[in-house]
Amino acid sequence: MSAMVTSALQLIQSTSPSKRQRLRHVVERKGEKSMDEFASEVRGLLEAPLQVEQSLDMSTRLQEEYREKLNASDISMLPSFQHTLPTGDERGDFLGLDVGGSTFRIALIRLGAKSNGEDGMQVRRIRSFPINKAIRDLQGQAFFDWMAERIGEMLAEYNHINGTRDARLLMGLAWSFPVEQTSPRSGRLLAMGKGFKATYGVEGQDLSELVMRSCRTRGLNVEMRAIVNDGAATLLSQAYRDPSTRMSLILGTGMNAAVFLPVKALSSGKFGERPDSWHAAAKHVLVNTELSMFGKQVWPVTRWDEELNAKHMLPDFQPLEYLVTGRYLGEIVRLILVEAITTAGMFNGEMPSRLEEDYALDTRILAAFQGDNTATLTKAKSAFLRAHTMFAPPQLRELQFIRDISQLVAQRAAVYLATALHALWTLRTTAEGLEPGEASHVTIACDGTIVEKYPDFRSSCQRHLDELCVLSGASKGAVTLEMAPESSIFGAAVAVCCLEDTSEGTRVGFAAHVEQPQHPW
Structure with a gap:
């Protein structure tokens, strides 16, 4: 039996009888690996797809998927x-x-x-x-x-x-x-x-x-x-302020994006029945991408992502949304924490209240961990314990683990989102008959709680977008994310x-x- 499990069993002896039996069962059954081993495994899985060269390859594959839906789809790439x-x-x-x-x-x-x-x-x-x-x-x-x-x-x-x-x-x-x-x-x-x-x-x-x-x-x-809709409203709002605006992003509980494309980028069948006067006047069109639906065969995922998807009422329907939005960031971290508790002895095997419930870990708590720069993570600890009470307070190294995992999950989300936006920008650029290095500066109008308030999210997404643009032959800052209040x-x-x-x-x-x-x- 590991030292951590032995220590946990000793602690159990001082608990109330009702908790003692439950905690002993959890620790004896699940104490299979050390926290250090588990933390290293999680970090490796979440960091693996974050290299910019890999993102560029994913962007290329996404562009093909976008083109397919611009040709034929009644649920995505919808022209307004x-x-x-x-x-x-x-x-x-x-x-x-x-x-x-x-x-x-x-x-x-x-x-x-x-x-x-x-x-x-x-x-x-x-x-x-x-x-x-x-x-x-x-x-x-x-x-x-x-x-x-x-x-x-x-x-x-x-x-x-x-x-x-x-x-x-x-x-x-x-x-x-x-x-x-x-x-x-x-x-x-x-x-x-x-x-x-x-x-x-x-x-x-x-x-x-x-x-x-x-x-x-x-x-x-x-x-x-x-x-x-919200994506079109965000683009139009920012375009009034900034004439370089050609794309928009909504990122909060859910997500979407809009893009202003040449009409020729879509097949004629996508437009349905419209008057001849519309077709005569329209050279470009504002497109509701439904970006959340793309990338099922593109995004590298972990076993926790697969568990979330399998239990979802609409599995595979919005693969990007399940990886990057406010509703799901907390759930991914929750699934990791539950495994850490039940297999690696985190919290000495004690399951915090409600943490076993689906979607119980609010993404705002993740933001609290990322935004807490104190050495003791006191504010983040308080936010966590207000929502998930525990018999014994978490140790500092356990709080640091939550902070590190929250940061990695959010960083991966920012990278995936930057990749999807880069693919959309590249698609638009080529549809205009230009190479990336020839394109004028484009502003992406942004709205939503994650892109606006989650610590370092927008700046992390921008950094990766810059790297992708440079690798594509454009300059840093060719595409910028700007809030549209x-x-x-x-x-x-x-x-x-x-x-x-x-x-x-x-x-x-x-x-x-x-x-x-x-x-x-």
């Missing part, structure tokens, strides 16, 4: 109706609507002249309304009636501030649920999930018309002009501004199309 980007010179006041899983936000957004280093994009008023169970239970038109009531409140405030009676505002909607888009401003409503009953009796109807029907009933002087709200409004209405032959959203205030706000 958006075929223009903002110039940055758009002007006017707009309503931005953002419907998420837990919140409905409305903002009065003013786009104006850039000056004194400001980008000309301002949120002049914003309101946030929780979507609780009572709201999620609203069925059919009743949900959109609730939205319209909130829109009416914001319009009343707008008129009060500006001294107007019935100002007309154009609206853009960021809709964080599935929708089958049929034009820049319309799309068939699909099941929302997450406990929402809004689609009951109206599924398949036009989302824009559902919103407008409720607005017309209340006499609201608004018009829906654009519907966008409030991108859903801003992007919804900007989508209105850069919409070219091919059915009417006009470009809408400029000041001439919006009743302007009589005096400043």
Whole structure:
């Protein structure tokens, strides 16, 4: 019997009878290897795929997969109706609507002249309304009636501030649920999930018309002009500020990316039924990549990744997402810790409360470990023990193990993500008929808690992206990751501004199309 197991069994004698039997069983049955041996094995498995040359090979393979889906796929590489980007010179006041899983936000957004280093994009008023169970239970038109009531409140405030009676505002909607888009401003409503009953009796109807029907009933002087998803909103929002923006990344609990591609990069069958006027006007198109679905045969994985995938309700469906997002980083580390406890004597074999439960280890705890620079890891220890109580406090070397593993799992995620983005950038560059070294600088607009708040994640991803670009023949900084704050709200409004209405032959959203205030706000 190993010294660690002997020590653990001695400790068990001082525990309560109820814990004693459970801990003895765990330690006697599972004390198979030392923590040092296990830590070395984990480190080797997680570090193995992090070499830049290996990433470049993975990027090449991903590009082939991207091209396949650009040719034929009804679930990824989906072209939107958006075929223009903002110039940055758009002007006017707009309503931005953002419907998420837990919140409905409305903002009065003013786009104006850039000056004194400001980008000309301002949120002049914003309101946030929780979507609780009572709201999620609203069925059919009743949900959109609730939205319209909130829109009416914001319009009343707008008129009060500006001294107007019935100002007309154009609206853009960021809709964080599935929708089958049929034009820049319309799309068939699909099941929302997450406990929402809004689609009951109206599924398949036009989302824009559902919103407008409720607005017309209340006499609201608004018009829906654009519907966008989160990836498109993020790209459009940053493109207004930075004309080099051609890609976007959402990375939080889940993930997605959008890219502005030449129309010729997609097969004609991907566009479905669109008016001839759209095809005549469109040279480029904003594409929803559904990037999470790519790379099943590309990404090197460990036995813990395979366990996560095997137990998932949708195994193999989103292979990249299962490796890089906030929902799964904590779960990967949890599976490693459970094995360390049950086979290598970590925590003297004691399983912290709830740690055996799937998805019990919050990624925020991993971030706490990576962000704790103290010698004793006191803050990280407190965060861990608040969520997972223990009979005996963890030793410093055990806390250091959690920190090291958290860092490795996050570093691998940053490398895989950088590889996927490099492949998408290279695909776009070649579709434009350029070599990587000939391409202009490209900004990737970013939003989401992981890319924004997880310690060193964005900088680690940027470093690897730089290495890949240099290895490809481009310069360091050829592609940069930039945060796009409030991108859903801003992007919804900007989508209105850069919409070219091919059915009417006009470009809408400029000041001439919006009743302007009589005096400043």
